[in-house]
Amino acid sequence: MTTRRTFLKSSAVGAAALAVPTSAPAEGKADTLNIALIGCGGMGKAHLSLLVKNKQLKIAYVCDVDEKRLADAAKIATAAGHEPKAEKDLRKILDDKAVNAVWMATPDHWHAPGAILAADHGKHVYVEKPCSHNIREGRLMIDAAKRNKVNIQVGTQSRSTKTCQEAMDRIKGGAIGDILAVKAWNSQLRRNLGHVKPSEPPAHIDYDTWLGPAPVAPFYTNRVHGSWRFFMDYGAGDMGNDGVHDIDVGVWGLGVDALPNRVAALGGKYFFDDDQEWPDTQYVVCEYDAGNGGKAPRQFIFEQRIWSPYVQEDYENGCAFYGTKGMLIIGHEAGWKLFGEKNKPIEQMVGKVELAKHHQNFIDAVLKGDKLAAPVEVGHISAGICHLANISTRLRKTIEFDPAKEVITNSAEANAMVRRKYREHWSVPKGV
Ligand SMILES: NC(=O)c1ccc[n+]([C@@H]2O[C@H](COP(=O)([O-])OP(=O)(O)OC[C@H]3O[C@@H](n4cnc5c(N)ncnc54)[C@H](O)[C@@H]3O)[C@@H](O)[C@H]2O)c1
Structure with missing residues (x-):
């Protein structure tokens, strides 16, 4: 995590005095x-629709491997008064010291x-969630942020959202007692992706x-885009x-800064008859041992049913904190409700997630040394829970995890999935 001291040495502002390749701020x-x-x-x-309006930003580049999307983005930024270069190869942007x-x-x-490439070029990074594709990558991102003394913020914007921050204040103030179990869920209604034959990419x-670094595969219209x-x-x-948004809120309230000690999960494709590969139905229980972020052992549960034409606990996606004195239920992009003993309603708040505030937090971290709301260390935990849960689901096996070494200790087959297979490609990070 970047502290105020490391910021002064690392940020754009202090760049001139530095050996690290951090770029100078715009026009000095x-x-x-x-x-x-x-x-x-x-x-x-x-x-982009928010970034173009932020007076502290100049959109120097837009970048996409799809020429049509690239042209659209350039048009949006130009119409808002920016002078972006449209670039298909991200390496050219990273080589530009002005970025x-x-x-x-x-x-x-x-x-x-x-x-990681961007950090190694001295750039600060706002990266979307989940921050990684596998657990090893998350750890390497943390290393890259530290090595280059740059900020890496993950796109879990609930961390900068007032309603969520208020909920955390109640939890940390003891409003529901000691939390022994947290449950996040995703009950969105998704669409059938069909069965599609490979085709020539447009x-x-x-x-x-x-x-990029993923294995070579034919082009399918039901994968690219979206x-x-x-x-x-x-x-x-x-x-x-x-799901990772709600999982992130869950680990925030639980106050953990490490991955769990064991994970048991079951699930599969119970509903969709189509090409998608991940489960549409999933039940995950993670266990934190006493001493791993809390005095008592605790459970972190995740439920997924992406075929439900109704919502759960009033919220399509959400997270429930079960404490010894009460319960707090947060809905993603909605607000929260706090209940006491015998389900007595105590307090509630309504509100939407605040993406522009999450941007601003990142900008303030870079320019003023403010603390990041969702540094990559935090994003690594919520993404890591997803990865562990998916390993357990795929292997139909309870996995024992060593959170200090970040290895699965009871199955070589599962431990191999802490990393992924890459093809030979210029983007493959060192140490994967
Ligand atoms: N924070 C949130 O609330 C939120 C919401 C939706 C999506 N997301 C995240 O945003 C990310 C993008 O999701 P999406 O729905 O926009 O997907 P998308 O497929 O619509 O867009 C991804 C874009 O990246 C481009 N791309 C791929 N490789 C590239 C490369 N090497 N260089 C430049 N461009 C490249 C693609 O051509 C495509 O235009 C995902 O990680 C997703 O999880 C976050």
Whole structure:
């Protein structure tokens, strides 16, 4: 985590005095940043619509391997008064010393490779969730942030959201007593992806770079764009997609800064008859031993049913904290309700997630040394729970995990899945 002391040595402001290759701030001012958006799809555009309005930012580059999306993004930024260069190869952006920070909104399999490369070029990084495609990558991202003394913020914007912060204040103030169990859930209604035959990638997409470090595979229209998250080589299923937001809120309230000691999970494709590879139905129980973030042993539960035409506990996605004196239930992008003994309603708050505030927190961390709301150390825990749960689900095996060494101790087969197989590619991080 970047502290105020390391910030002064590392940030754009202090760059001139530094050996690390951190780039200078825009036009030598300490109050603006030159940034690049890498990945201009659904979420990239959601970021861009806010980033173009932030007076502390200059959009220096937009980057996408899809020429059409790239042109669209350039048009949006230009219309808002920026002068972005449109670039297909992220390496050219990283080589530009004038770029201070990058926003990475690529598919998940590019998060760690791209973020680590960017950090190694001295760039501060805002990277989308889940921060990694596997546990090892998350650890290497933490190492890269420390090694290069840069900020890596993960796109779990609940961390910067007032309603969630207030809920955490109640929890930390003892409003529900000691929390012994937390349950996050994802009960969204997803669509059938169909059965699709491979086809030639469209000429406007550089599909080889889209694949990047992932194994070579034919092009499928139900993977690119958007639905890649439901395929194992590129995403972590809907648990790593929307579920990770609620899992992140759960670990925040539980106050843990390490992965659990064991994980048991079951699930599969009970509903969808289509090409997607990850479970549509999943039940996960993680156990934290006494001493791993708390005095007593605690459970972290995750439930997924991405076919429900109704919501659970009033919220489509959410997280419930079960304490010895009461219960607090948070809905993603909705608010929360606090109950006491015998379900007595005590307090409630309504509110939406605040993405622009999460951006601003990252900008303030880079320019002023503020503490990141979702540093990669934090993102690694919520993403890591997804990865462990998916390993347990795939192998139908309870796994014992050593949180200090980040290895699975009771199965060589499971432990091999702490990492992934990469093809030979310039983006593969060292040490994977
Ligand atoms: N924080 C949130 O609330 C939230 C919401 C939705 C999505 N997301 C995250 O945002 C990320 C993107 O999701 P999406 O739905 O926008 O996916 P998407 O498929 O619509 O967009 C990804 C874009 O990245 C581009 N891309 C792929 N490889 C690239 C590379 N090497 N260089 C440049 N561009 C590259 C693709 O061409 C595509 O345009 C995911 O990690 C997802 O989990 C976060």
